Amino acid sequence: MxxxxxxxxxxxxxxxxxxxxxxxxxxxxxxxxxxxxxxxxxxxxxxxxxxxxxxxxxxxxxxxxxxxxxxxxxxxxxxxxxxxxxxxxxxxxxxxxxxxxxxxxxxxxxxxxxxxxxxxxxxxxxxxxxxxxxxxxxxxxxxxxxxxxxxxxxxxxxxxxxxxxxxxxxxxxxxxxxxxxxxxxxxxxxxxxxxxxxxxxxxxxxxxxxxxxxxxxxxxxxxxxxxxxxxxxxxxxxxxAGQALAPMSWEELQPLLRDFWLQARRKIAPRYAPGRLKQWLAMLTRSYPQATELFTALRRENDCARIDALLGCVNTSAFALEERCAEVL
Structure with a gap:
C-alpha cells in the first residue's frame, strides 16, 4: 500500500x-x-x-x-x-x-x-x-x-x-x-x-x-x-497493519504549527505569511475545535510579532530585524 x-x-x-x-x-x-x-x-x-x-x-x-x-x-x-x-x-x-x-x-x-x-x-x-x-x-x-x-x-x-x-x-x-x-x-x-x-x-x-x-x-x-x-x-x-493509533492531539500539533509559522516567516514576505498560516488553520478547524478558537483570534491579525506571541513562538527577534531592514530597503 x-x-x-x-x-x-x-x-x-x-x-x-x-x-x-x-x-x-x-x-x-x-x-x-x-x-x-x-x-x-x-x-x-x-x-x-x-x-x-x-x-x-x-x-x-x-x-x-x-x-x-x-x-x-x-x-x-x-x-x-x-x-x-x-x-x-x-x-x-x-x-x-x-x-x-x-x-x-x-x-x-x-x-x-x-x-x-x-x-x-x-x-x-x-x-x-x-x-x-x-x-x-x-x-x-x-x-x-x-x-x-x-x-x-x-x-x-x-x-x-x-x-x-x-x-x-x-x-x-x-x-x-x-x-x-x-x-x-x-x-x-x-x-x-x-x-x-x-x-x-x-x-x-x-x-x-x-x-x-x-x-x-x-x-x-x-x-x-x-x-x-x-x-x-x-x-x-x-x-x-491491523493496529489502532490514537489521533494526534491539539497539544501534539502545536510544535508543527509553530514550525510551519516560523518557516513561513523566513520564506514568505511579512505581508503574506499570516495569510498562509490562516489558510492552514482554516483547514484544521474541521478536526480541532481549538483551531477554531485560534483562527478566530488570528483572523484579523496581520502583525507577525503579535502572531508570534499568540502561537507561543520565542527568539523571533531576528525576524523583526529582517523585517525592519526590508522596510528600509
Missing amino acids: QIALAPMEGLVDEILRDVLTRVGGIDWCVTEFIRVSDRLLPASHFRKLAPELGSASRTRSGTPVRVQLLGSDPQCLAENAAYACELGAPVIDLNFGCPAKTVNKSRGGAVLLKEPELLHAILCEVRRAVPCEIPVTAKMRLGFDSPDGALDCARALADGGAAQIVVHARTKADGYKPPAHWEWVARVQDVVAVPVYANGEIWSVEDWQRCREVSGAEDIMLGRGLVSRPDLARQIAAAR
Whole structure:
C-alpha cells in the first residue's frame, strides 16, 4: 500500500510538504503544478515551486517529491519534463485534474479530459523525452462534465506510457462537492494495467475503509483530509497493519504549527505569511475545535510579532530585524 500527499496549488507548498511528511505515513508527495505554455522554463522557476530539487528531491523527512507539470503542448511539456529531470526530478507527474476556471481556459488541467487523443500525445512525447529510468505518472478526474469518457482517458494515459494513474473520483463540474464516486476508480483499474490510486473525500480511517471496499484500490492519495488531520496517513497505515493509533492531539500539533509559522516567516514576505498560516488553520478547524478558537483570534491579525506571541513562538527577534531592514530597503 502506498499513501501519497496530493498536490494542492496555493496550499501544499514546500513548507506544508515538509511539516506533513515529518508526521509520517506518507510515501511520496507532489509539487504544486508548474505551468508550461510555450517555452522552456528557467531553472529558477522549477526551483521556486520545487525547492526540494536542491536536496535530492526529498523533504526533510526523506519523503520523495515528484515534479508536476501542467499544460497542453506535447512538445513543450516534453522539453520541460526532460529539463526537470536534469535538475533532479525523480518522477514527472502530469496534471489533468485541476478544475480551476483560469487554468481550464488556458487549456490546462481537467479541460483536457475532453480530448483523450491529446492526452495520449502528451504522454507519448513526455515519455520519449524523459530518461527511461524515470517514471512518468498522471493525475486525472473522471471527466469534465460527466464520467462517460473516463475509461477512454485512462486508456490514453496508460497506453501513452503513464506508470501510475491517480483518479480524483469526481468530474470537473463536481468540483470538490461530495460524494466522490469511488466505484469509477474500480472501473478505471479494470481497463488499464498500471496501478491506480484513489483520491477524493478520504477524511478519516473509516472513509479510507469504505473507499477501499468500493474502489478496490490499495493505493490512495490524500489531499484536504490530510491537511485537515495531519496524522491521517499515519493512522491509515497503522489500520492497514491491523493496529489502532490514537489521533494526534491539539497539544501534539502545536510544535508543527509553530514550525510551519516560523518557516513561513523566513520564506514568505511579512505581508503574506499570516495569510498562509490562516489558510492552514482554516483547514484544521474541521478536526480541532481549538483551531477554531485560534483562527478566530488570528483572523484579523496581520502583525507577525503579535502572531508570534499568540502561537507561543520565542527568539523571533531576528525576524523583526529582517523585517525592519526590508522596510528600509
